[in-house]
Amino acid sequence: MTAVVDHRTEVAKLVSDVFRLDPGLIEPDSPLEELGIDSKGRVRLLAALEVRYGVTIDLDALDRFADVAAVADVLTEVLTNHSADRNT
Numbered sequence: 001m002t003a004v005v006d007h008r009t010e011v012a013k014l015v016s017d018v019f020r021l022d023p024g025l026i027e028p029d030s031p032l033e034e035l036g037i038d039s040k041g042r043v044r045l046l047a048a049l050e051v052r053y054g055v056t057i058d059l060d061a062l063d064r065f066a067d068v069a070a071v072a073d074v075l076t077e078v079l080t081n082h083s084a085d086r087n088t
Contacts, residue, residue, distance in 0.1 A: 007072040007079075011049075015068060018048045028069040049075055055082045 008028045016023040042065045061074045
């Protein structure tokens with residue numbers, strides 16, 4: 001059985017770094033729009049996640065990028081699938 005990793009802290013740090021935001025302002029339920037991250041910003045975040053984790057994230061996932069926790073959920077799914085693909 002594989003342990004489920006919670007990537008919310010990592011995603012919050014990445015959001016802080018990429019958008020130069022105070023990490024204290026970023027909560028898991030912080031809507032990206034309230035953090036000043038618009039649709040172009042979500043694309044930038046997706047690209048940063050791809051580079052950081054060495055994965056490809058489908059652009060359709062952007063629709064799910066509502067808050068930090070949702071981004072972390074997408075990342076967890078992608079990493080789980082990526083790991084499963086490498087093991088087959």
